Structures are given as C-alpha cells and as structure tokens.
C-alpha cells in the first residue's frame with residue numbers, strides 16, 4: 540500500500556500548525572494572554588502592582604542592577620562624565636552641569652539620584668521632579684502647573700516612589716498612558732492627540748515624555764518642550780532664538796559672557812528621524828524586548844542598554860550573530876565619540892577665545908557678539924549629541940552631521956573673536 544500521500548499530508552499539517560504558531564507568537568500582543576488585573580488609581584508602589592503582574596515586576600526590579608554595558612558607553616554605572624570629557628568643565632562653567640553630571644542608571648534610581656544631585660537644592664523649582672517620580676500624577680492633579688514653582692523640598696515630602704508603573708500605565712486598564720502634561724501639550728500643538736495614539740506610537744511616546752529636550756518657562760518655571768518648529772536641532776535652535784515666553788537661555792557663561800542653552804537628553808528627537816523610527820520601530824522594541832518565562836511571553840521591564848541582551852533586543856529582527864551586531868554598534872559609537880569629543884574641545888577653545896577678546900579694551904563689541912552667536916550655536920549642536928544617551932546609535936547620520944557643523948561653527952566663533960579684537964585666533 541502506498542503511504543506516501545498520508546505522510547505528505549501529515550507533514551504539511553504539522554508545518555502549517557508550526558507556521559501559524561510562529562506568526563501568532565510574532566504578532567502576539569500582551570492583551571491576548573494576560574487578563575487585566577486592575578490596580579487602584581493613586582497606587583505608586585511597584586510591589587503592589589507586582590503582586591498582580593509578577594513577571595513584569597521581576598524584570599522591573601532588575602533596574603536596580605548596576606552593570607556596565609559591553610559597548611563601554613552607556614551602562615548603569617554612575618560616573619562623572621567630566622572624567623572622560625574634561626572639556627565639560629569649561630563648556631558648562633557657571634551652571635549646574637559644571638558641578639555634577641553623572642551617567643544615567645535604572646529608572647528605580649531616578650528619585651534617589653535627583654535627591655543626591657549637586658545640581659539641585661531643596662529650594663530648586665518643583666519642576667525638577669517632573670520626570671523622576673510617579674507622584675507627579677497626584678501633584679499635578681491637586682496643584683496643576685503651580686507645583687513647578689514650589690520649592691523641591693516641599694514636594695519631596697509627598698514623594699516616596701521613583702519612576703514606577705503608573706508613569707506609563709493606566710491602573711484600571713493597564714493600557715499605556717503618558718503622565719507628563721508637557722509632552723501631551725507639545726504633541727497637541729503638533730496636531731497629535733496622545734490619548735488617541737495607536738499602540739505602536741505609544742510604545743515610544745511613554746519614553747519620549749521624559750527622554751526629550753525641555754526648558755523652564757520664565758515666570759512659571761513650568762516644563763515646556765520646544766517643538767513648535769520641529770524636532771531637528773536646527774529647528775529647536777530657531778525656536779529658542781525667538782525667545783519663547785521671554786526665555787533667552789539657560790545661563791550666561793561667566794568667561795565668554797554668552798547666553799547659552801543646555802540640551803537635555805534629546806533621545807526622542809534624535810531617534811525620531813533615524814532609520815529604525817522610519818521603519819516603524821519603537822523604543823520598547825529594543826529596550827523592552829519580549830522574554831519568555833514560566834511558559835509566558837512578556838515585555839522585559841528591565842529598561843537598560845539593549846546590548847546587555849542582544850539576542851532578545853536585536854536578533855528578533857536581525858539574523859546576524861550577536862558579536863557582529865555588537866561590533867556594528869561599537870563602530871558607530873566610536874566614530875560619533877571621536878567627533879563629539881573634538882567638537883567639545885573646539886567649543887571650549889572658542890569660549891576661551893571670546894573671553895580673551897572681551898578682556899581687551901580695543902575689541903569691537905558688535906563684532907564680538909557675532910562670535911558669541913556662533914559659539915552659542917556650536918555648543919548647542921555639540922551638546923545635542925553629547926546629552927543624547929546612545930552615543931549616536933539612535934541616528935548616526937544626524938549625529939555626525941550636526942557634530943561636523945558644531946566644529947565648523949566653533950572655528951567661526953574663534954575667527955570672529957580674533958577679528959573683533961584684531962588678534963589672530
């Protein structure tokens with residue numbers, strides 16, 4: 540008897556079943572498997588959420604680990620950036636980042652690190668806590684924008700927990716939500732209603748609400764995201780040049796007497812124009828990859844360098860070996876770091892040149908202001924990359940381009956200072 544057709548049919552059926560399972564697993568959404576176990580609104584203790592969602596909580600607790608990254612950049616070890624980059628001390632002279640500028644670590648430390656930072660005092664504006672704790676939700680509800688002007692010390696009394704589940708999840712439905720009002724407002728101005736955003740977008744918006752550039756509006760000191768003209772550093776610079784709400788800069792550099800801008804972790808801005816974002820990939824795809832434990836698939840809540848778990852974070856899409864992928868990342872970061880460092884040093888020399896020119900009586904003040912304008916922009920471009928957290932990986936082309944412009948502008952600042960004072964730069 541010929542059994543061949545039966546074998547062929549059986550094998551085909553098995554193959555179809557395997558293929559269906561694979562496709563389902565790839566497109567799996569959390570809501571398919573885990574039913575919602577609501578948490579009371581106003582509950583900010585992650586351990587309480589963790590009793591309902593033990594796998595997510597277990598991975599969340601790994602944010603407490605303080606390990607280096609295999610790239611030698613990033614990582615969760617707190618160190619002063621000025622040790623690697625002494626030019627920071629010149630470029631941030633006269634402002635808080637000149638005193639204390641440490642590498643970031645896990646979300647569980649945000650509140651502790653804010654309290655320990657030498658950049659703040661108990662009298663600093665309450666706005667500083669906006670991205671450091673889930674308690675912002677209650678504080679905003681009861682005080683609105685007024686919290687931004689309250690002394691930080693007064694708000695600390697109300698804050699027990701760092702960044703926790705409620706920053707990103709609605710406790711009743713577990714769906715993703717944005718808790719920072721400044722992000723919602725900035726997106727609304729761009730015509731985007733965050734409350735109606737599709738899930739794929741939310742997987743980046745929950746991160747973008749904190750990992751973005753901002754400024755404190757004079758008078759109110761509330762947090763505002765400067766995106767009215769766009770997210771590109773040149774557009775953000777143009778927006779600041781219009782002195783929004785009377786905002787002229789973050790501080791005046793004591794040597795060069797230049798009104799400076801401080802860039803703050805523009806991860807969302809730089810990432811948004813990169814290859815991955817254009818391919819529809821979100822922050823969570825790399826930083827919160829799917830894991831499997833106890834027969835269940837879940838999103839890792841250990842939000843750290845993806846290079847600590849390349850198999851989960853990159854190889855879902857890239858078939859190449861982990862070692863090769865790490866090599867790609869390191870090559871990109873090395874070339875960005877080299878230009879970033881050169882730009883930082885060139886900018887610091889421009890501060891010195893402008894300061895020297897300013898000290899001479901014969902210097903043409905009008906000409907010197909031109910040098911200051913070049914300098915302000917040069918530092919902004921340098922800092923936009925230096926303050927971003929991936930050492931260029933999120934968007935190598937954009938980072939290298941603005942670093943090149945930064946170096947050029949810093950040289951122009953030195954030339955203009957020389958011309959203003961009649962000396963050679």
Ligand code: HEC
Nearest residue numbers: 608610612613614746750806807810821822825844928929
């Ligand atoms: C395609 C993968 C990918 C996506 C998507 C992605 N990142 Fe990253 N991210 C990386 C890599 C790679 C690094 C470098 C890590 C290192 O050097 O160890 C990094 C670094 C970081 C760091 C610093 C990590 C550290 O160890 O200090 C932060 C913060 C960060 N990304 C935030 C974001 C945010 C916010 C988004 C979305 C707007 C995003 N990332 C999207 C791959 C990604």
Ligand code: HEC
Nearest residue numbers: 569585588589592595596599703704707742745823837838
């Ligand atoms: C920084 C933002 C953020 C924080 C903080 C956070 N989550 Fe999530 N969570 C996400 C994202 C992004 C997803 C993926 C959602 C999606 O794709 O629909 C997710 C998914 C989930 C899911 C759905 C199942 C899964 O694993 O994908 C559960 C349950 C969950 N989180 C629980 C928690 C708990 C419990 C905490 C606190 C211990 C927490 N989350 C903290 C961003 C966050």
Ligand code: HEC
Nearest residue numbers: 614615643644645648649652670745746749822826842843
């Ligand atoms: C409520 C504000 C907030 C939200 C929401 C948020 N972050 Fe963060 N993130 C921070 C702060 C603040 C730090 C630095 C904490 C520290 O150093 O104490 C940080 C640190 C990090 C780090 C460095 C961790 C390490 O091990 O060095 C990564 C990576 C990161 N965030 C990525 C993300 C991604 C991806 C999302 C979205 C899923 C996200 N963050 C959502 C505020 C936030």
Ligand code: HEC
Nearest residue numbers: 814815818820824825845852853855856857864867868935
């Ligand atoms: C969800 C799928 C997905 C994940 C996860 C992902 N990538 Fe990609 N990656 C892509 C796609 C799609 C492209 C192609 C984009 C294009 O060509 O426009 C790409 C492009 C790249 C490129 C070339 C473009 C560039 O920016 O240099 C590199 C390098 C890369 N990925 C590395 C990584 C690494 C490292 C990780 C993990 C940290 C990662 N990717 C995670 C889908 C992914």
